[in-house]
Amino acid sequence: MNWTDSYIEIPFKPDGTDRAGIDxxxxxxxxxxxxxxxxxPDYAGIFTDQSPVTLRKVARVMAKGREKWQxxxxxxxxxxxxxxxGAYTWHVGIVIDRRQMLHVMHGIDxxxxxxxxxxxxxxxxxxxxxxxx
Numbered sequence: 855m856n857w858t859d860s861y862i863e864i865p866f867k868p869d870g871t872d873r874a875g876i877d878x879x880x881x882x883x884x885x886x887x888x889x890x891x892x893x894x895p896d897y898a899g900i901f902t903d904q905s906p907v908t909l910r911k912v913a914r915v916m917a918k919g920r921e922k923w924q925x926x927x928x929x930x931x932x933x934x935x936x937x938x939x940g941a942y943t944w945h946v947g948i949v950i951d952r953r954q955m956l957h958v959m960h961g962i963d964x965x966x967x968x969x970x971x972x973x974x975x976x977x978x979x980x981x982x983x984x985x986x987x
Contacts, residue, residue: 863964923982933949
C-alpha cells in the first residue's frame with residue numbers, strides 16, 4: 855500500500871479543507887499535517903469559486919505564501935509543484951516521485967497524475983520545499 859492511497863478520490867470543493875471536500879492547497883495541508891506532522895499556513899476563505907476574480911486573488915496569495923517555501927530545482931517526495939492554469943499560477947500538487955503528483959481540482963477528485971506528462975509539463979512554474987519537511 856502506498857501512502858497516497860488514502861488520499862485518492864477525495865472530492866474537490868472550493869475552499870474545502872477536509873476529506874468531505876477539499877481544494878488543491880488544502881490537500882497539501884492535509885497531507886503535511888497527517889503524514890509529516892507539519893501545520894502549514896491556512897488560507898481558508900479565499901478560494902470560494904472558479905471565477906477569474908477569485909483565481910487572481912488565489913494567485914496573489916499563493917505568490918506571497920510561496921516565499922515561506924524553499925525553491926528547489928530537483929523535486930522530491932512531499933515537495934509542492936506550482937502550476938499555471940490559464941493566466942494565473944494558482945494550482946498546486948504534491949510531488950510523489952520524479953514524475954508524479956497528487957492533486958485535486960475542479961471536476962477532478964484527488965488523483966495521481968504525471969506532472970511530466972503532456973498536460974502539465976509546460977504549466978510547471980516551480981517546485982517548493984517546506985523548511986524541515
